[in-house]
Amino acid sequence: MYTRRIFPIKGVIKWTRRHIFFFLILSTIPVVLFDVVGLKWLHVPWLPLGVMGTAVAFIVSFKNNASYDRLWEARKIWGGIVNASRSWTIMVKDFINNDHTKEQFSNDQLHGIHKELVHRHVAWLTALRYQLRADKPWEQHLKAGKSNREFRESQFLVCEDTIPIEEAIKGYISEDEYKEVFAKGNRASQLLGVQSKRLKELKQQDLIEDFRHMELSNMLVEFYTLQGKSERIKNFPYPRQFATLNYMFVWIFIILLPFGIMEGFEEIGEHIFTDLAGHESHSSALHKAQEFIAKHFVWFSIPFSTLLAWVFHTMEAIGENTENPFEGGPNDVPITNMSRGIEIDIRQLIDDTDIPEPYTWKNDIIM
Numbered sequence: 001m002y003t004r005r006i007f008p009i010k011g012v013i014k015w016t017r018r019h020i021f022f023f024l025i026l027s028t029i030p031v032v033l034f035d036v037v038g039l040k041w042l043h044v045p046w047l048p049l050g051v052m053g054t055a056v057a058f059i060v061s062f063k064n065n066a067s068y069d070r071l072w073e074a075r076k077i078w079g080g081i082v083n084a085s086r087s088w089t090i091m092v093k094d095f096i097n098n099d100h101t102k103e104q105f106s107n108d109q110l111h112g113i114h115k116e117l118v119h120r121h122v123a124w125l126t127a128l129r130y131q132l133r134a135d136k137p138w139e140q141h142l143k144a145g146k147s148n149r150e151f152r153e154s155q156f157l158v159c160e161d162t163i164p165i166e167e168a169i170k171g172y173i174s175e176d177e178y179k180e181v182f183a184k185g186n187r188a189s190q191l192l193g194v195q196s197k198r199l200k201e202l203k204q205q206d207l208i209e210d211f212r213h214m215e216l217s218n219m220l221v222e223f224y225t226l227q228g229k230s231e232r233i234k235n236f237p238y239p240r241q242f243a244t245l246n247y248m249f250v251w252i253f254i255i256l257l258p259f260g261i262m263e264g265f266e267e268i269g270e271h272i273f274t275d276l277a278g279h280e281s282h283s284s285a286l287h288k289a290q291e292f293i294a295k296h297f298v299w300f301s302i303p304f305s306t307l308l309a310w311v312f313h314t315m316e317a318i319g320e321n322t323e324n325p326f327e328g329g330p331n332d333v334p335i336t337n338m339s340r341g342i343e344i345d346i347r348q349l350i351d352d353t354d355i356p357e358p359y360t361w362k363n364d365i366i367m
Contacts, residue, residue, distance in 0.1 A: 001331065002364060002366075020310055023306040031258065031299055035298050043259050043262050060315050063243070063319040071332075073233065077229045082342055092118060118350055120191060120195055123181075124191040124192060127191055131186070132230055139327045189227070195220055199213060254313060272293070
C-alpha cells in the first residue's frame with residue numbers, strides 16, 4: 001500500500017517508460033507513411049474511432065471498478081481479522097481462569113495457557129498471509145514483467161519472498177504441532193483445528209465452562225469465515241474473458257489511434273497555410289518557417305497520439321495491477337504490516353514479553 005498523497009510522477013514515468021517509447025514508434029510510423037511516403041489515403045475516419053474509444057473507456061472503467069471492489073473487500077476482510085483477533089485475545093484472557101476448576105492453576109500456568117493460545121493465533125495469521133502471498137497462474141505475468149520486477153526490486157521488500165514460512169511460524173507453536181501442521185496442505189486451517197482441539201482439552205480441565213467454550217468456538221468459526229473470504233478473492237481471479245477482451249480492445253484502439261488523429265492535424269495545417277496566404281510578406285524567415293510547420297503539421301499528431309495511448313494503457317495496467325489484492329504488489333492490502341500490528345496489539349493485551357517491533361518500510365510502500 002502506497003501511503004503518500006500521490007505517486008511521484010517520476011516513478012510513474014519510469015514504470016511506463018518502455019510503453020511510452022513503443023507508443024512513440026507506433027505513432028511515428030503512420031505519419032512517415034502519410035507525410036513522407038505520400039500515402040495520403042492512409043487514415044481512419046475519426047467518428048468510428050471516437051465511438052470505439054468511448055466503448056473502450058467504458059470497458060476500462062468497468063474493470064477498474066471491479067478491481068477496486070476486490071481490493072476494498074479484501075481490506076474489509078482484514079479489518080474484520082483485526083477486530084476478531086482483539087476479541088479473541090480478550091476472551092482468552094478473561095474466560096480461561098479458575099472460576100470453575102476443582103484444581104486451582106497458578107497465575108503463571110494460566111498466563112502460559114493464554115500465551116499459548118495467542119501465539120498459536122499469531123501462527124495462524126502468519127500461515128494465512130503466506131498462503132495469500134503465494135503465486136497464482138494469473139498473477140505471475142505481473143511479477144515477471146520487466147518494469148514490475150525492476151520496481152519491486154528497487155522500491156519495496158516482500159517479507160514472504162525472503163523469509164521461509166517454516167522459519168516464520170516455528171517460534172509460535174510446539175514441535176509436535178509444527179510437524180502436524182506442515183504434514184498437511186492448508187496450514188492456516190490446520191492451526192485453527194489445533195486451536196479448537198486445545199479449547200476442548202481446556203474445557204475438560206474445567207478451565208472453560210460450556211458458555212465460554214461456545215463463545216470461543218464461535219470466534220474460531222469467525223476466523224474460518226474470514227479466512228474463507230480471503231481465499232475466495234485469492235483463488236478466484238477477475239474473470240479472464242473480461243480481462244482478455246479488455247486487453248485486446250485497448251490495444252486495437254491504441255494501434256488505430258494514430259491513423260485517426262493524422263487527418264485532423266493535416267486539416268489544421270491546411271487552415272494555417274490558408275491564413276498565411278494573406279500575409280503581406282512571403283519572403284521573411286518567420287513566414288517560411290510558419291509555412292513549413294503548416295505543411296508538416298501532421299507531425300504534431302505524434303505526441304498527442306502517444307499521450308492518449310499512454311493514458312488508456314496506463315489505466316488498463318492500473319486495473320490489472322489492482323485486481324489481485326494479496327499478490328505482494330505496491331497497491332495491495334498490507335497484510336504483512338497488519339499481521340505484525342495485530343501481533344503487537346494482542347501480545348501486549350496479555351502482558352507478553354519479547355514483543356517484536358513494527359516493520360520499517362521504505363519508499364512509503366507498506367506491505
